[in-house]
């Protein structure tokens with residue numbers, strides 16, 4: 001069979017790698033003063049800069065493809081935000097020296113798709129903004145959706161070790177093309193990729209699960225009840241961003257539970273599209289808490305889904321049953 005989406009895969013990988021350099025430059029400059037002042041501007045600069053770089057590359061390679069991205073430049077164009085815009089342009093220029101303020105805003109605005117299309121890219125320029133500010137995990141997530149199916153994904157995790165374990169150098173990009181498996185690439189350099197595979201854990205009681213760092217994003221108490229019901233004794237691993245999908249994809253965790261909090265939150269497509277393909281291509285399974293597949297054909301939100309359950313596949317049915325028994329709704 002001919003390989004499909006070869007160009008899309010290559011461009012997506014290069015795009016998230018370039019954006020990761022910008023994000024790393026900015027995160028490296030966050031000092032204690034920023035945290036003390038609760039200054040969110042570094043992540044705002046990185047959000048806009050990352051989106052500009054990625055949309056620029058997509059525009060070059062696939063000028064007709066629309067992009068549904070998290071950020072838009074309206075606020076950045078306001079005269080009161082001139083200093084912020086200057087910072088974004090300065091960061092982008094470290095990678096694209098010819099960038100102007102007008103070009104940066106125009107690139108960001110290429111991410112303005114808000115309605116479903118038969119073919120579109122979806123982008124989270126920084127996923128896990130709180131993790132980014134804490135100096136912790138975050139991701140850059142890009143996916144191509146065709147006819148409602150995620151076909152290509154690239155997920156850069158600049159602070160995740162290249163291989164499981166604390167000693168490995170940090171920085172890994174996960175990519176997948178539908179039907180071709182999932183790969184992990186070093187974030188920097190020319191190193192070869194390795195294939196990633198979910199765990200073989202079959203006993204729910206042995207499951208290692210992960211969840212959001214922030215309890216506002218995922219119900220920790222309900223997850224603890226589900227875990228108890230499954231006989232899980234290990235405490236959850238809490239981390240920000242779609243790095244949680246990566247943990248399941250490479251068998252470092254067996255489960256990722258994202259149980260809805262109250263009042264209800266509707267999940268966004270860019271928070272899941274890349275992660276879903278990477279986990280399924282690594283042999284895992286992703287549904288909502290009711291066992292329904294995530295729907296990427298409804299616009300910017302997963303309007304017909306509730307919560308997210310990610311597993312190595314083998315554990316999926318038992319987890320859905322436990323969630324139903326606990327009465328998460």
Ligand SMILES: Nc1ncnc2c1ncn2[C@@H]1O[C@H](COP(=O)(O)OS(=O)(=O)O)[C@@H](OP(=O)(O)O)[C@H]1O
Nearest residue numbers: 126127128129130212213214216217239240241265
């Ligand atoms: N209430 C609520 N419930 C569920 N999800 C929410 C909620 N509020 C925000 N978000 C989205 O969560 C994205 C970050 O998810 P994480 O799993 O990284 O959360 S956490 O940062 O670990 O707490 C985060 O993505 P980013 O904005 O890209 O960081 C949000 O889109």
Ligand SMILES: [Mg+2]
Nearest residue numbers: 124127128271
């Ligand atoms: Mg996000």
Ligand SMILES: [Mg+2]
Nearest residue numbers: 070124126127
């Ligand atoms: Mg984001």
Ligand SMILES: [Mg+2]
Nearest residue numbers: 070126128129
């Ligand atoms: Mg956000």
